[in-house]
Amino acid sequence: MNKHLWKSHLTPYEADYALWCAEQGALLREGRVSDIDRENLAEEIESLGRSQEDEIESRLNVLVMHLLKWxxxxGKRSPSWQASIIEQRMRISKRxxxxxxxxxxxATVLDEEYVTARLRAAGETGLSEAMFPNKCPFAIEEILDPHFLPEER
Structure with missing residues (x-):
């Protein structure tokens, strides 16, 4: 990236996202704060935090679905279900x-994610949705516990 970016030659956010990111990074490194696209850069930084939340939600959803299936x-437990349970827990822990x-x-999003996990578990198992409780049968501590696997009901 050219160390001497001129404001008139900066790429607009909408024109080329990857180039815009590179230019904004270079401007920050050069200390040229007055040339930074403050509004779009602030939005992008905020979206990074939201993406962490989105990842936790997604992984929690998959984790709960597999715990329900388990x-x-x-009778249909598989190593791939257990591998998915382990992976989702590890990735949530890492986040x-x-x-x-x-x-x-x-814990904040568990009830919301359970609704979808329940539907997905019913769809993937072929079991009636009514077979699964309306409320999550697992505490968040159990869900995230690397040693917890639910017993058959």
């Missing part, structure tokens, strides 16, 4: 270590 379709301020986020 409990309610015990929470990188962003300690999100420590309580999984």
């Amino acid at each position: 409990r309610y379709q015990a 929470l270590k990188a962003s300690p301020s999100l420590k309580n986020y999984p």
Whole structure:
């Protein structure tokens, strides 16, 4: 990246996102704060935080779905289900270590994510949605516990 970017030659945010990011990074490194696209840069930084939340939500959803399948379709348990449970827990843990301020986020979104996880578990198992409880049968501590696997019901 050219160390001497001129404001008139900066790429607009909408024109080329990758180039815009590179230019904004170079401007920051050069200390040229007055030339930075403050509004778009602020929005991008805020969206990075939201993406961490989105990842936790997605992984929690998959994790809960597999825990439901593990409990309610015990006869079809597979190593891939267990591998997915382990992976989702590890990746959630990694996110929470990188962003300690999100420590309580999984508990905050559990009820919302359970609704979708329940539907997905019913769809993937072929079991009736009514087979699964309306409320999540697992505490967030159990869900995130690397040693917890639910018993058959």
